[in-house]
Amino acid sequence: MENILKILITFAFLSLLVDAAVSISLPPAARNPEKFKRAVDKAKSQLPNFGSKLPNFKNQLEFKRALDKAKSQFPGITKKIHALQAWFRLQQRWRKAGRVSAFDDCIVMTADSIDQIKSSVEIFEGVEWSKDGILSLNATQKVQLNNLLSAAQTNVLTCLDGFTHTRADKKDQADILKADLMVLHRGAGFMLSITNSLKVKEAETEIVPPGDDWPEWLSAEERTMLLHRNPEVVHATVALDKSGDYKTVSDAVNAVRVKMMVHPSLGKRYVIRIKAGKYMENVVIPKDMKNLTFIGDGSDKTFIIASQNVVDGSTTFNSATVGVAGDGFLASGITFENAAGPSKNQAVALRVNADRAAFYGCNMIGHQNTLYVHSFRQFYKSCTIRGTVDFIFGNAAAFLYNCNIEARVPKPGQKNTITAQGRDNINQTTGIVIRKSRIRAAQELKDFKEEVWTYLGRPWKEYSRTVVMETDISNVIHPNGWLESRGEFALNTLDYAEYMNTGDGAKTESRVKWKGFRVLTEKEVEPFTLRNFIGGKS
Incomplete structure (x- = not known):
């Protein structure tokens, strides 16, 4: 009762x-x-x-x-x-x-x-x-x-x-x-x-042991398409040389949106092929565009670049070069970049506030606030995320697998922080999990590593949660591992954890002594495996 x-x-x-x-x-x-x-x-x-x-x-x-x-x-x-x-x-x-x-x-x-x-x-x-x-x-x-x-x-x-x-x-x-x-x-x-x-x-209620490296909600066909960039049907092609249907990504998105409204098909996936080139534009995928896919020619060939930022009048949310709100969005072989530079403060390359979003073989390049994992369930595999301050941040349930996470040179006097997770309620099932990845200095930072320390994260909200597991961590990371945000704020309520990491920066003996930090046991890590954290078919 x-x-x-x-x-x-x-x-x-x-x-x-x-x-x-x-x-x-x-x-x-x-x-x-x-x-x-x-x-x-x-x-x-x-x-x-x-x-x-x-x-x-x-x-x-x-x-x-x-x-x-x-x-x-x-x-x-x-x-x-x-x-x-x-x-x-x-x-x-x-x-x-x-x-x-x-x-x-x-x-x-x-x-x-x-x-x-x-x-x-x-x-x-x-x-x-x-x-x-x-x-x-x-x-x-x-x-x-x-x-x-x-x-x-x-x-x-x-x-x-x-x-x-x-x-x-x-x-x-x-x-x-x-x-x-x-x-x-x-x-x-x-x-x-x-x-x-x-x-x-x-x-x-059974806890599922570690297993496959894809979430269940991605079908076999979707996984194959992400891996090989070989969709059976392409609904629009973007090309700067006029060999496609459209010259801008935004025009293709708008055209496909009309197709979706005129010919609705429940569960149908729409594909936009983006050929090699640098597309200088801001792109928004609205909430009503579900199951949309971007396929590029490779992250070293297809670029979407813009430079909106907070200093010049944008909000963090709207500074995104690409903003995704449509559930089921997939992308492969694309670089998302915000080229505003470190002096412009918050400048997002990719913002995702969509459920069941997945990215494979993509780059997210920026400085402060590069990747905005805003909300819902998100999966990133074999991607590179590069930035300076809080460059993976937000309140999604976000899982990063086999990714390269690279710290860049920040503004003078700044410290690098990889994550700033935004969980503000203890009942929220959100967090950032980084597994089997590599954390290191970008080439530009290698000559400044002794002058600029990088930290795994700092708390943005009271119940901030981040787990780094089975990841190679270089000596770019400060021995303390984690950084305070505002004095004692959230140090007792956050949930920061590490498990079985390797590399010169992975030693936990000198890690922070906060109540909210822990080194996980094999049993304690189970809720943070892929399937248990974001993996159900729902």
């Missing part, structure tokens, strides 16, 4: 979410700090209290009524989000022409969070009610809920993080957004804790 009550409070929460959303009025489009502060205080006072006593629902009928009531509230949530987005657009009038604004990110992120919460409630509808009154999830349901709810929380923080790099007079606006949007963040976290408290069917 206790589990029943826990899940029912989820739906009670959704009603609270709508009540709070409707009652919190949108702030006026004004720059008066006092007005902003009063609006913030009012909004914060109306946030739901998640410490409420659990209701005493007695049977499945009451459970169904609560679920139906919660679902009936979604139009109110949608209305609130539309109003909030309208306010975002109003604020865009204040920005400099041509600058990418944090409000652009928020328009997308808020809508995505609501969609993910809605999808989670639909999954809860399928939760089974046993004869003894116990609710249980199957393994697929649990994976889906963890994916969706972790992403919903990450989206909210991405919206807020975008204001970090704007002018000082935007701070009050960020406070307003925090007051409104943290309702979504807390709600998704509440549902996430319930997800992880529910029983999973015993037949599906």
Whole structure:
């Protein structure tokens, strides 16, 4: 009965979410700090209290009524989000022409969070009610809920993080957004804790020992296509010399998107061949483009290059040379590069906020924030990632296998940090796992190794999680291994681990003595193998 009550409070929460959303009025489009502060205080006072006593629902009928009531509230949530987005657009009038604004990110992120919460409630509808009154999830349901709810929380923080790099007079606006949007963040976290408290069917809880080096959700045909770059059908070809259908990658993406809408085919994979050349453009794969594949002529021949960055007015999220939001995206034989340089601070080469995304034989080249593993499950095999500060970062469940990870020369006075993982809730099943890879200095850094230390990572959020296992680590890595982010922040709550690494930089005797750092045993490493971490077919 206790589990029943826990899940029912989820739906009670959704009603609270709508009540709070409707009652919190949108702030006026004004720059008066006092007005902003009063609006913030009012909004914060109306946030739901998640410490409420659990209701005493007695049977499945009451459970169904609560679920139906919660679902009936979604139009109110949608209305609130539309109003909030309208306010975002109003604020865009204040920005400099041509600058990418944090409000652009928020328009997308808020809508995505609501969609993910809605999808989670639909999954809860399928939760089974046993004869003894116990609710249980199957393994697929649990994976889906963890994916969706972790992403919903990450989206909210991405919206807020975008204001970090704007002018000082935007701070009050960020406070307003925090007051409104943290309702979504807390709600998704509440549902996430319930997800992880529910029983999973015993037949599906088995921990799988180390095995294949591909996730199960990649079919044999997809693996072959990635390995050999030999798709049976190509739906569009890009070539700079006019030998293809399009001269830019973006034009090909837009054309294929139209094909997808005109001739929808559930589960069909669409392929874009990108011939050798340097394509100087920013490319976005939207959320509605599922199962898209990019096939290049090799990472030394096909390049997609741009240079958007935070210093010149972009947000980190929108600085990406290529941004992928469509689930099931695959790429092989391509270099994704942000050429902004170290002086431009955050400048992303590849951002992925899509589930079941996989990259084989690709390069991600940049300086600060090269590879943004934003959210959902991601797999990188035989890739090269090159950068300086936090150059693999985000809150996906990301697995890097047989990759080359290379530190470059940073700005004067900077230290290199390979990872900055963004897990902010202990119930999130996210993290960065690096296995059977090579960590070393890029050629340009080899003459400066004694002047520039590189670290395996530093905590971006409170429950940051990174595991480096069976990897060759050169002496480019500082003996301490890991670096503090902001004093004592997260040192007791993070989860940083190493297992069976080799090389001059792999010795753990001098590693940090934080409560959150550990050297794993054979048993402890099992949850971080490929299949157990990201590998199910769901």
